Amino acid sequence: MERIERVAVIGAGTMGRQIALQIARHGVPVAVYDADPAALALARRAQAGTIRGWLAAGLATAEDWPADVVAAHLRYEADLGAAVRDADLVIEAVPERVELKRAVLGQLDEYCREGAILATNSSSIRISLLEDATARPGQCANFHFYNPVWDKPLVEVGGGGATTPETIAALLAFGRRIGLLPLRVRRESTGFIFNRVWRAIKKETLKVVDSGVASHEDVDRAFMTMYQTPQGPFGLMDEIGLDVVRDIEEHYARESGDPSDLPPPVLTERVARGDLGVKTGRGFYQYPDPAYKSPDFLRGGDETED
Ligand code: NAD
Secondary structure, three states, X not given: OOOOOOEEEEOOOHXXXXXXXXXXXXXXXXXXXXXXXXXXXXXXXXXXXXXXHHHHOOOOOOOOOOHHHHHHHEEEEOOHHHHHOOOOEEEEOOOOOHHHHHHHHHHXXXXXXXXXXXXXXXXXXXXXXXHHHOOXXXXXXXXXXXXXXXXXXXXXXXXXXXXXXXXXXXHHHXXXXXXXXXXXXXXXXXXXXXXXXXXXHHHHHHHHHHOOOOOHHHHHHHHHHHHOOOXXXXXXXXXXXXXXHHHHHHHHHHHHOOHHHOOOHHHHHHHHHOOOEHHHOEOOOEOOOOHHHOOOXXXXXXXXXX
16 A cells, blocks of 8 residues: 555544544545434534534634535545445444444455555454454554544554554554554554553443442542543543443453453443433533533532532
8 A cells, every 4th residue: 555545434423523524634535434324414414514613613723624625525425335445545433343343344345446454443342353354354454543533633553463564554654644643553452552541440430430439520520630631531431422432341341251341330321221421412411511511510519418
């Protein structure tokens, strides 16, 4: 692979939309496909409004977010073949389930031209568990973005036993080209680099709340105060999507076989109720104005009183 000139993104959810925007704003043509026509239509509507909204609110500059460049480089395709046929790189961003990702990669292998790279934005699944669903394991790799892509401008690049050095080099170079700092995962690892660190925080904070030791608000207050961050782990889980967090935790538990790795009821019960975080308007907090963004949040609140 000389240089990546055309990209396709599979899955137009939270991450697929962001990845496509980041690529288009850097002047690289990108096609977005989703198996659900409603999700594709929603992504198209949301993306058109996102940049306009930021510019109008003074949250972004036209130099950083040239709406005309984005519009000229971003397209939506309801047909998978049309989305990926000319792509040098396809990034899948479908839900975090091994069998689903294997099916999607197998499908992509059939539609994509020889030599095209098939990358996964999986949060935890090693490419070795997916690559043999294709006839091109050498061109399969982990290419893991963070949410939101533009505020957390890292991308982790990792291969399995079969991934060629050329594939890794092309992804490292492409990560830089689209304004991100590529981090090389030198050895296969479930959760890659930062997600392993985040995973430890997530697992422990969920247990602290699930076992009744503290409210999720107080855990976030502690975290925000200690690390001087505008958001704690529960606010961040809401942003990621609690269903996505649950799927990731279940993958870790399946890999380890350790029941203590399973996501606790404080998380799974919310998912079962359909409280998935920002995307449904309610998770650990309520949206669009979650309590942790209030200026008084760090002073404490009623929920901490007995
Ligand atoms: P999401 O649920 O918001 O979106 C997934 C999209 O995939 C949906 O629109 C769905 O219709 C579509 N889809 C499902 N099956 C499909 C198929 N067979 N073909 C095409 N499209 C299909 O999920 P998300 O939060 O965007 O996560 C996607 C991936 O990115 C997961 O692997 C997740 O672990 C990873 N990830 C998520 C975050 C995050 O903060 N949400 C961050 C980094 C990585």
